[in-house]
Amino acid sequence: xxxxxxxxxxxxxxxxxxxxxxxxxxxxxxxxxxxxxxxxxxxxxxxxxxxxxxxxxxxxxxxxxxxxxxxxxxxxxxxxxxxxxxxxxxxxxxxxxxxxxxxxxxxxxxxxxxxxxxxxxxxxxxxxxxxxxxxxxxxxxxxxxxxxxxxxxxxxxxxxxxxxxxxxxxxxxxxxxxxxxxxxxxxxxxxxxxxxxxxxx
Numbered sequence: 001x002x003x004x005x006x007x008x009x010x011x012x013x014x015x016x017x018x019x020x021x022x023x024x025x026x027x028x029x030x031x032x033x034x035x036x037x038x039x040x041x042x043x044x045x046x047x048x049x050x051x052x053x054x055x056x057x058x059x060x061x062x063x064x065x066x067x068x069x070x071x072x073x074x075x076x077x078x079x080x081x082x083x084x085x086x087x088x089x090x091x092x093x094x095x096x097x098x099x100x101x102x103x104x105x106x107x108x109x110x111x112x113x114x115x116x117x118x119x120x121x122x123x124x125x126x127x128x129x130x131x132x133x134x135x136x137x138x139x140x141x142x143x144x145x146x147x148x149x150x151x152x153x154x155x156x157x158x159x160x161x162x163x164x165x166x167x168x169x170x171x172x173x174x175x176x177x178x179x180x181x182x183x184x185x186x187x188x189x190x191x192x193x194x195x196x197x198x199x200x201x
Contacts, residue, residue: 005186007088011081015073016065022085024186025056034058039078040067043135043168047145047175048082054104054179071138079145083152090186093117098195100184104177109164113177115185116156119201123150123157127174131167142171146178155182 005024012018025033035052037045040063052059061082065074090096101114111127125143133139143159150157159178164170194201 003091005089005091007085009081009085009088011077011084013073013077016063016077018061018063018078018081020062020081020085021058021060022082022089023058024086024089025058025183034060036060036062039063039074040065041071041074041136043137043171044071044075044078044145046135047137047142047171048078050172050175051179054176055183071136071141075137075141075145076148079148080152083149083154086149086153086182090117092194093119093201094194095188095190095192096195097185097187097189098201100181100186102177102180102184104173104180106164106169106173106176107166109161109166109169109173111159111161111164111170111173111177113174113181114158115178115181117154117185117201118156119154120156121151121154123147123159125157125159125174127159127161127170128164129167129170134168134171139167139171142174146174155185 007022009020037048063078098117103112125146129139131139159174161170
């Protein structure tokens with residue numbers, strides 16, 4: 001039986017108090033997903049829920065943040081903690097595909113995500129958002145969430161929204177594309193091989 005890929009992360013600062021439990025599922029997994037998100041920012045919850053749902057993750061994420069100031073610390077810190085949880089749950093990147101990509105539409109919007117579980121944190125994000133906010137989440141924070149997640153997870157991530165008129169649709173299609181791409185990249189191959197010519201990742 002493959003070992004379960006789970007992680008618990010607690011991250012507390014003067015600005016946020018975050019608790020996460022993450023279980024990485026698989027395409028073959030028959031277990032039912034459990035998803036519970038509460039960051040205090042409705043649209044951010046919606047994005048994390050989409051990421052977990054389409055990534056086949058079971059995810060419990062709770063954050064108490066300094067939202068009386070603004071949304072920055074809560075959005076950034078939850079992304080960092082989630083990236084830490086992903087890296088911890090994945091463990092040594094052995095016997096996985098390593099690379100994944102996906103195109104996901106949401107009505108008129110279309111996003112592309114490409115993931116490399118490389119151990120080299122890098123993110124190139126172009127969502128083309130125009131509004132100041134979607135719900136209570138600043139649009140400038142949406143690419144920053146993806147960048148912060150990629151850095152903490154130790155992955156290379158490219159996300160581009162190729163078309164779309166509605167910023168809600170553009171953002172959501174981006175998170176769905178990331179979910180499908182990272183699910184593919186983390187999927188097991190059945191081998192014990194480290195997918196790198198270096199022998200390590």
